[in-house]
Amino acid sequence: MKKFFVAGIISLLFSFPIAALSKAASPASGRFFLMGDGFIRIENSKTGQEADVSFYSQDGSLNEKAWSEIDKVFGFPTGEDGKHISARLISALDYFSDLTAPGQVIHLDSGYRSPRYNAKLRNAGGNVAKTSTHMDGLALDFHIDGVDGKKLWQIIKDGNCCGVGYYGGKDIHLDMGRPRFWEAATSKVRTGSSDDNQKVYLSTDYDRYKAGETVHLLLSSISDFSFGVERTVLLVDDKSDPIASSRIKTEGTHGCIKIGSRKRAHSLFFNLPQNLPSGRYRVKMTFCQKPSIQMPTNILSNELEMKKKDTFFTKSGH
Secondary structure (H helix, E strand, O other): OHHHHHHHHHHHOOOOOHHHHHHHHOOOOOOOOOOOOOEEEEEEOOOOOEEEEEOEOOOOOEOHHHHHHHHHHHOOOOOOOOOOOOHHHHHHHHHHHHHHOOOOOEEEEEOOOOHHHHHHHHHOOOOOOOOOHHHHOOEEEEEOOOOOHHHHHHHHHHHOOOEEEEOOOOOEEEEOOOOEEEEHHHOOOOOOOOHHHOOOEEEEOOOEEEOOOEEEEEEEOOOOOOEEEOOEEEEEOOOOOEEEEEEOOOOOOOOOEEEOOHHHHOOEEEEOOOOOOOEEEEEEEEEEOOOOOOOOOEEEOOOEEEEOOOOOOOOOOO
16 A cells, blocks of 8 residues: 555655654554554534544544544534444544644544535535535545645545545545545536446445454445345455355345445445455445446445454554
């Protein structure tokens, strides 16, 4: 992952403190490929809600109290099934903020959006995608005082890790959807490119797992919820060759699993095989009862790493 950031780091070398670069270059071992120091200072620019927290516990598990504070800043409905704003999103945000402005406040200008509010913004003419990942708890628009928005956009873009957009000024958009980048002139918000579930994306809750663990799958960027998924998922290697299979946890043993709501699209789980060799894989999912021929038949998730170790976490000294 580090190789993706070489160009961006060189370009920022004289713009940001060297201490920031060395700190972010050696993130603590953990659940994600991109990790900062586990501390975040974030403030909602509209509501004034703040969180200044360490979001992992000593054993590496989520610090529930801290995540509840982060959820409040994002306006995320924490009580809904006990879920939180995306841990992958916060981990990446922590990484990039440590890299460019360690210890400074992150100003959140747009966090979680309900589908109704997202539609309201779009209908009012806003540069808002119909399938916005803000509705999935996977995105934010933010700025950091003293940090050039275009340079921050460039370094995240060079990482090819995330969705990152820049519309001018100090604000950038960051999301954990399909890796992609855009500026105001290249935004495809009003082109219909995401209609008919053409850009549906599959992600896992973490990047690293141990054998036998439960993986939480999340489908995002959905424009039409009248579809289903096959019960069996495949673990494939970097050549997309199948290595193992598992079944999504659900009632019944046959037929298509209906994905009739955003809640259902965020509530898919399967267990990694106990005998799966250590290595890197992607999850391959097959769709059924597709609403249109434009929707893909199969989809691959982000890359995940499977290890035999009992834990992925090391103490970071805090």
